[in-house]
Amino acid sequence: MLDATENMFQYGITPLKLLARYQDGSSFCLWQNHSPNNCRTLRPLFLIREKETDEDLLNMVVPTTDKARQELASDGIFVTADGQGYDVNVIVHDSMKDLKFKRDISGLGGADCILCTTKQADWTDRTKVAEGFPINRSAKNSLELYNELVDENGLTKKPLTTSDQSSITVTHSYINGTTWFLKVLYRCHADYQQWIERSDVRGEPVRRAKDRVLEAIYTETGLYLDRVNSAGGKGGTSTNGPQGRRFFSEEVLASIEKLVDEKHRENLLLLHRQFSTVLSVVSSSRKIDLMKNFVSRLHTICVTTSHGS
Structure with a gap:
C-alpha cells in the first residue's frame, strides 16, 4: 500500500479567456490564455498530501468543487475596475482529469x-x-x-460528482496514443501479427523488437520512451506529454520508416500522420473553422485511423 507522503493531490482552476459582450449580442476578446496546459497558469484550490483515490479526500473535494462551479455558473461575480462595475458571467469547464x-x-x-x-x-x-x-x-x-439500484452499464458505486466527465485530456491523449502506436510499431518491426503478448516464447519477438525500436528512436531523436519510470519507483513509464507531441511530429517519421520493411511501411506511416492530425485538432488552442468539407475530411481520417489503415 502506498504511503500518503508519496502522493500529492492537486485540484485547481486555470483561467481561459475574458470576453466583453455588447447589447447587440456581439463580443470582443479582452484576454486569452494561450498556454492553458502550462502549470504556471494554474491556481490551486486544493494541495493535499494524499492519494487521489482516498475516499475521505474525494468525499471532501468533489462535492465542494461541484457546488462552487454551480454557484459561479448561476450567480456570476461582480467586478469593479476604474470606478465602473461589471457583471461577469462565469463558464467553468470541468476537465483535465485522468x-x-x-x-x-x-x-x-x-x-x-x-x-x-x-x-x-x-x-x-x-x-x-x-x-x-x-x-x-x-x-x-x-x-x-x-x-434505481440498476446494476448495469458499468456502474459500480454511487457517483460522487454531478459533473459530466466527457472532456478529453490532451496530455494523456498524447501519452496513451504514443504507447499504443509503439505497440503496433514493435509488432511491425518484428513482423509479429498478433496483438496479445504472453510471457511465453510467443511474446519474446515483441520484447526483442521493443528494445531495438526504442534504442533506434533514442539514438536518432533523443526521445526516451516506454521505459519503466524508475524515478517514481511505483510504476508508470518514461513517456510524457511533451515527448508524445514530438513523437507524433514529422521528425520521428524518418526513424519509423527505417524500422519497418516495405510490407508494413506505407500503412504505418499513414497511420502515424493521421493520428498526428487527430491529436492536433483535439489539442488545438485556436478556434477551428468547422466547414462542412473539413468536418467530412476529419471524419474520414478518424474512421480510417480507428481501422488502423
Missing part, C-alpha cells in the same frame, strides 16, 4: 467507456466504427441508475 480519477468519481469503474455505453467488442466492428459512437453518458443518468 481516466482513473474520472472512473472513481463517476462510479463507472466497471464500464468499458465512461463517455458512452458501448463495449470493447464494438470498437473493432468496422460498421459500428463508421457509424460513430455517440456520447450518451451523463452524471445525471448515472445517478438516476444508482438511485
